[in-house]
Amino acid sequence: MQTSLPFKKIIIIGGGTAGWMSACYLAKMWQDYDLEIKIIESDAIGTIGVGEGTTPSIKGFFEQLGIEAKEWMLACNATYKTGIRFVNWSSDPNYKSYFHPFYSQLDEYFQHEFFQNIQLKHRGFDVHAHPDQYLLASELAQQRKAPIEPEHYPFDMAYAYHFDATLLAQFLKKKALQWNVTHQVATINEVKQKDDGSIASVVTESGETIEADFFVDCSGFRSLLLGKTLKVPYNSFADSLLNDSAVTIVTEREDTTPSMTLSTALSCGWAWRIPLTNRFGNGYVFSSRFQSPQDAEEEFRRHLALPESAQFNHLKMRVGHFAKGWEKNVLAVGLSQGFIEPLEATALHFATQSVVDFVSAVDNSTDQAGYSNQTAYNNKLSDRFSCVRDYIELHYLANSRHDTPYWKAARSHTPSRRLQRILTTWHQGKSVPRVLDEEAVSLQLFGHESWLCLLAGKGVFPESEHTIDALPTAMRIDMQKIKHFVETSAKHYPLHDDALAALKQS
Ligand SMILES: Cc1cc2nc3c(=O)[nH]c(=O)nc-3n(C[C@H](O)[C@H](O)[C@H](O)COP(=O)(O)OP(=O)(O)OC[C@H]3O[C@@H](n4cnc5c(N)ncnc54)[C@H](O)[C@@H]3O)c2cc1C
Incomplete structure (x- = not known):
């Protein structure tokens, strides 16, 4: 068990859900240490803006942060989730x-x-x-x-939530700032490494060099530190999981609010329907090898019975994960670490577990530098992915x-x-x-x-x-x-x- 923390300054790159979740958790768990945490996010590179379904572990995550469900749920238009109904995945009429x-x-x-x-x-x-x-x-x-x-x-009954991903990031941002996390809007366009390959500093587009002794990469699919800079090998799942694209749209709420996610199989993938208190989030996840984005949009529009004028948002996704989630002085959390497609809404489970396991690994490290559990951490993460x-x-x-x-x-x-x-x-x-x-x-x-x-x-x-x-x-x-x-x-x-x-x- 560590009596002092091996890091004095942690920089988190990215202000999406993963970035703010990491900031909150690190700030809360290590609040008694002399630790500076700064989050840097670009205003030129947006967040992914989806990620509205969860698994029950998110409940424990908020409990550890000491945030009551009603507080964050109301702020994020959240609903309760009993599970997922899968429709039309089977051709057997008894298993529709x-x-x-x-x-x-x-x-x-x-x-x-x-x-x-x-x-x-x-x-x-x-x-x-x-x-x-x-x-x-x-x-x-x-x-x-x-x-x-x-x-x-x-x-007891296990349950999870649906929420507005953008509102959740905003809510967590407020909490993190209250818990002394500092925030800087800047795009990082250079990363400097030490002789041993670890990260020394990041350089903003205006030329400011920002140093830290530890970095959390929450830069989304770009994976700026773990993938691009440290070049950790990537294990793609594209051979077994064909979907690489999504088209999304929000629609009006119904008179009563369902307490489940709906996953309906369409011609080249599946469509989610997620109820929030004020609207539905909808998305069609498909394979661009089998359907063009235009055809996917058209099929989805018809599926939702929306008019021709409906405006959709298109996303690309990369499925797989980096062989290590923690390499040298970089921990990747969120999409920068890997992503299995959203069928069971598992991405935020990976994000929260990654940061929870990291804190535990450092707290229980037998070396002063905090790295004795790094291999075990990475093995556990790879196992979770597979x-x-x-x-x-x-x-x-x-x-x-x-x-x-x-x-x-x-x-x-x-x-x-x-x-x-x-x-x-x-x-x-x-x-x-x-x-x-x-x-x-x-x-x-x-x-x-x-x-x-x-x-x-x-x-x-x-x-x-x-x-x-x-x-x-x-x-x-x-x-x-x-x-x-x-x-x-x-x-x-x-x-x-x-x-x-x-x-x-x-
Ligand atoms: C179609 C789809 C559906 C999904 N559905 C679910 C779901 O139902 N449930 C679930 O748990 N997850 C879901 N996910 C995953 C979920 O959206 C993400 O895990 C979650 O939003 C976290 O994203 P992130 O914070 O890692 O990345 P992002 O939201 O992409 O944020 C990246 C951040 O990094 C910053 N950044 C990037 N480069 C730089 C740079 N050079 N300098 C400074 N800042 C930089 C950006 O500005 C941004 O703030 C889904 C994903 C997809 C693609």
Whole structure:
């Protein structure tokens, strides 16, 4: 454990969500040290301006910053998120859509039944193995309820949020400035290195040289320090994840506010629909190898039933990650470190975990310079990237659409050894959770239930040969009982709009 901090001055390059999240976390966690933190952002290079869906870890991040949900939620037009509904990813009419939930403790009651029916379905029995009916979050989303449990309710529920990314960066900026982070608007156009290759200083376009002993690269896809200057090798995921472009637009809110993200498969990718309190954020993520931006925009416009005059925003994305997230005296956080496409809204999870793990690595370093845990940090990060990449890739491998060359290509590549093993285990009707544990995949973001929901929800089963009547009575599961349990549990949760209104009043 360090008694003093090895750094006196930290420069963060970039004022997007990742930059301000890093600034807040470092300032808060190291507030007792004599440390100067400065953030430099360009007014000529914009922020990406998207990133509105999250995973449950963001809740813990705000808690560590000591910021109450109601404070930041109101400032960012935020809503609650129970999970994601995937629509039209399967060509099987029985699996037109399924819900990927954040897990509730109450789901454990019928987890065994869900897992058992999955096994039976593999043995050819016509049993109910679609995940939706077993899961509380799916029911809450269906009823437009909020995933926040009432006071003193004894069962925990994981949940996340949707928010306006630009407003979140502004909110965090205010906090960071209150916590003594300084801010400079300038474009860095030169980086100076020491003899050992580490960064000595950055030089602004007006010629000002700014030195520091540590740098956090939050410069977005440009990856100014980690990629461009230190030239850390890049592992591209482009062979397995085909999407490299997005077209986005905001649309008006509905009368009531959904508490889930919608992910609808289109001809060459998928479209998100994210509810905020004042509007929807919409985007179509697609592969430019299969569709031109103009055709994508036109398809998306028709999908949203918008007029010809609608104005869309186009983005390019690079999928993959740098082999190390922390190299010499540079830590990369956010898009500068890597990006897996936004299908499961995992990017901000990577950003927050990266800075949280970095602080822990430095605090627990056994050398004075703070670097003894650097290799372990980088290994853990790479592992996180590959496990999450496997999960996202599985969405594509498990698709059963035949309508366009894109969807065929999306499932025709060879998966990683680990993903191959998971798929083989599934197709053999054996225990996927056991393999996930053996491969240490479940230590990462997605637990057993997420993997099973994906495979079961997309209907990756052999054709049924036996009717349910052929099943021994003892093995038949009473789906009405489960339905009743889930519906009764959902009664304890407030309507999403009521929960949002209560936030305003509190
Ligand atoms: C289509 C799409 C959808 C996404 N959806 C989600 C989602 O639902 N959930 C999620 O968690 N994430 C999502 N993401 C990712 C998310 O948007 C980013 O992880 C997040 O916004 C953080 O971005 P950033 O701060 O790393 O980079 P940016 O927002 O790009 O910020 C980069 C900053 O660096 C500065 N900069 C760059 N070069 C220089 C320079 N030379 N000098 C000075 N300053 C410089 C810029 O001015 C800017 O301030 C999505 C991404 C894409 C592309």
